[in-house]
Structures are given as C-alpha cells and as structure tokens.
Amino acid sequence: RAHVCSCPSCGAQTKAAFPTAVAAPVQYGPRISAIVVYLLHGQFLPEDRLAELMHALFGVSLVPATIARMSRSCAQRLQSFLHVARDHVVCAKVKHLDETGFRIGGRTRWLHVASTAQLTVYRVCAKRGTVWDHMIGIAVHDHWKPYYTMGGVRHALCNAHHLRELKALVDIDKENWARRMQILLRRACHAVNLARQKERPLKPSLVALIEGRYDAIVAKGLAFHCRRPALRRAQRRGRKPNRTGHNLLLRLEERRDDVLRFLHDPDVPFTNNQAEADIRMMKLRQKISGGFRTQASAQDFATIRSMLSTAKKQGW
Numbered sequence: 001r002a003h004v005c006s007c008p009s010c011g012a013q014t015k016a017a018f019p020t021a022v023a024a025p026v027q028y029g030p031r032i033s034a035i036v037v038y039l040l041h042g043q044f045l046p047e048d049r050l051a052e053l054m055h056a057l058f059g060v061s062l063v064p065a066t067i068a069r070m071s072r073s074c075a076q077r078l079q080s081f082l083h084v085a086r087d088h089v090v091c092a093k094v095k096h097l098d099e100t101g102f103r104i105g106g107r108t109r110w111l112h113v114a115s116t117a118q119l120t121v122y123r124v125c126a127k128r129g130t131v132w133d134h135m136i137g138i139a140v141h142d143h144w145k146p147y148y149t150m151g152g153v154r155h156a157l158c159n160a161h162h163l164r165e166l167k168a169l170v171d172i173d174k175e176n177w178a179r180r181m182q183i184l185l186r187r188a189c190h191a192v193n194l195a196r197q198k199e200r201p202l203k204p205s206l207v208a209l210i211e212g213r214y215d216a217i218v219a220k221g222l223a224f225h226c227r228r229p230a231l232r233r234a235q236r237r238g239r240k241p242n243r244t245g246h247n248l249l250l251r252l253e254e255r256r257d258d259v260l261r262f263l264h265d266p267d268v269p270f271t272n273n274q275a276e277a278d279i280r281m282m283k284l285r286q287k288i289s290g291g292f293r294t295q296a297s298a299q300d301f302a303t304i305r306s307m308l309s310t311a312k313k314q315g316w
Contacts, residue, residue, distance in 0.1 A: 033070045041304040044288040075300035096275035097141040103291030120309035122302035156261040158272035177221035189270045221249045
C-alpha cells in the first residue's frame with residue numbers, strides 16, 4: 001500500500017514510493033527469495049523437495065519456474081561481485097586451481113575453480129582444457145598439463161597427490177625409492193611447518209640438504225627403472241610405454257622446482273587442499289540433486305556458489 005496526500009492549496013498529489021525490492025503488484029519478498037536460493041544452491045535441495053519444504057514451513061506455494069526465476073535474479077545481481085572476485089583471485093600471489101566434470105542436459109561439462117583462503121570463483125566450461133586467462137603469480141595445482149600453457153605463471157604442484165602415488169608404489173610394487181621419497185617429502189613438510197610456527201624461513205643449508213636428497217632419490221629411481229625390462233607395446237606405433245613409477249619419476253625430475261617450491265616461498269602450501277575442498281561440493285551436489293537441465297542454470301549455480309563460498313570464508 002502507498003499513502004497518497006493531496007495539497008489543500010494547489011491540489012497536487014504526493015504518493016509514497018514503494019521499496020526498491022517491490023517491482024510488481026504481486027511478488028515474493030526478498031527474504032523468501034533468499035531462503036529459496038540458499039537452500040537450492042547452498043544446501044542442494046532438489047526443486048520438488050524445496051517447494052514442499054517452503055509450503056510446510058511458511059505456507060508458500062512455489063513452482064519450479066518461480067524457483068528458477070529467483071535463482072536467475074540472484075545470479076544477475078551478483079555479476080559485479082563475480083567480476084571483482086575473479087580479478088582479485090587472478091592477481092593474487094598464490095591461487096589454487098582444480099576442475100571436475102558434471103552433467104548439463106545429459107552432456108559432460110566442466111566446473112573450474114580458482115580460489116584463495118578468502119575468495120572462491122567458479123566457472124562452467126564446455127571443454128576441460130579451457131584454462132584461466134590473464135593469470136599471474138603462483139598457481140597451485142595437481143600437474144594437469146593444460147595449466148602449463150598459461151603464460152606469466154609460476155607453478156607449484158600438490159604433494160598430497162605425490163604422496164598418494166608414492167604410497168601405491170610402496171604398497172603394490174614395493175619400490176624402495178618411492179618409500180624414501182615419501183619419507184623425505186613428509187619430513188620437508190614438517191620442517192616447513194615448524195619454520196612457519198616460528199615465523200622464520202628455512203635455513204639455506206637445510207633447503208640444500210633436502211634438494212640434494214631429492215635429486216639422489218630420483219636418480220636412483222630412474223636407474224632402477226632403466227635396468228628393468230621394457231614393457232611390450234600395445235601398438236607398433238606411438239610412444240614407448242613406461243611403468244607408473246617411471247612416469248612419476250620423470251615428472252619429479254622435470255618439475256623439480258614446482259614440487260619443492262614450498263621450501264623457498266612460505267606462502268606456497270604443501271598441498272592443493274584448498275581447491276580440492278572448494279570443488280568437492282559439486283560431487284555432493286550431483287549425489288543429492290543430479291545434473292542441470294540447461295547451461296544457464298549451471299552458470300547461475302556457479303555464480304551463486306562463488307558468493308556463498310566467499311561469504312563463508314570471510315564470515316559474512
């Protein structure tokens with residue numbers, strides 16, 4: 001309702017303005033919309049169950065089209081936030097990258113995440129190999145090769161992945177070099193954590209000792225695999241196949257600086273757990289609600305989840 005007053009002298013009428021959120025004769029208020037969007041994208045309730053919950057708790061009857069419209073309106077309002085957050089993440093000194101597949105309209109699409117301890121940005125891509133543009137600083141990831149096509153970026157590899165691969169080589173293939181590398185990486189991580197607690201860098205002599213042992217273990221591992229008989233090729237053409245342990249050794253040798261970057265820069269973590277935690281929610285969403293019907297709904301989800309994740313990190 002809007003109150004109208006008439007001037008007794010000139011007869012001009014003055015009508016009170018409606019709140020900015022009121023844009024139609026009949027509509028749901030911003031609190032109802034906020035609850036719907038949060039339960040849909042924050043708690044992953046399917047639309048049918050969400051409509052049932054809103055009716056049971058608040059006596060509000062919603063249809064899927066209304067829920068989708070609330071989600072779309074929220075995502076549109078968050079576009080400026082998304083652009084600013086993306087600019088901050090791209091320019092951050094250290095950022096974490098990861099990706100995972102999901103379904104849109106029965107087709108496989110990819111959700112990419114770039115995040116820091118304070119910010120999260122998601123985006124939906126049709127191709128997995130679509131990397132982030134204009135990124136600078138240090139990118140922490142799990143050695144997915146397309147990330148190495150980004151110019152102007154230094155790389156740091158997730159050593160949690162390396163420890164899992166080394167554990168498999170120790171348990172299954174009984175490779176001694178893998179056990180020694182496993183112990184070395186864990187001790188290096190422990191040394192870095194102690195130095196951070198004391199707010200001081202590692203001693204150069206200790207860094208040199210770790211790097212020397214790293215090189216020695218890699219050299220012995222490569223010598224071990226060179227003595228083993230070659231694997232038979234499945235096809236006449238193509239690259240010569242290597243064993244799993246041999247491929248890991250080649251990676252550890254080629255990307256030595258990226259594996260050990262955490263020794264030299266206290267801002268670089270030992271693992272990529274930040275991005276893995278931020279991307280894990282998509283798998284949870286798939287288990288609860290399945291995939292998406294349209295590309296637009298997936299884009300809205302990525303935008304709103306960017307806001308929700310960032311808000312949680314910053315205590316908003």
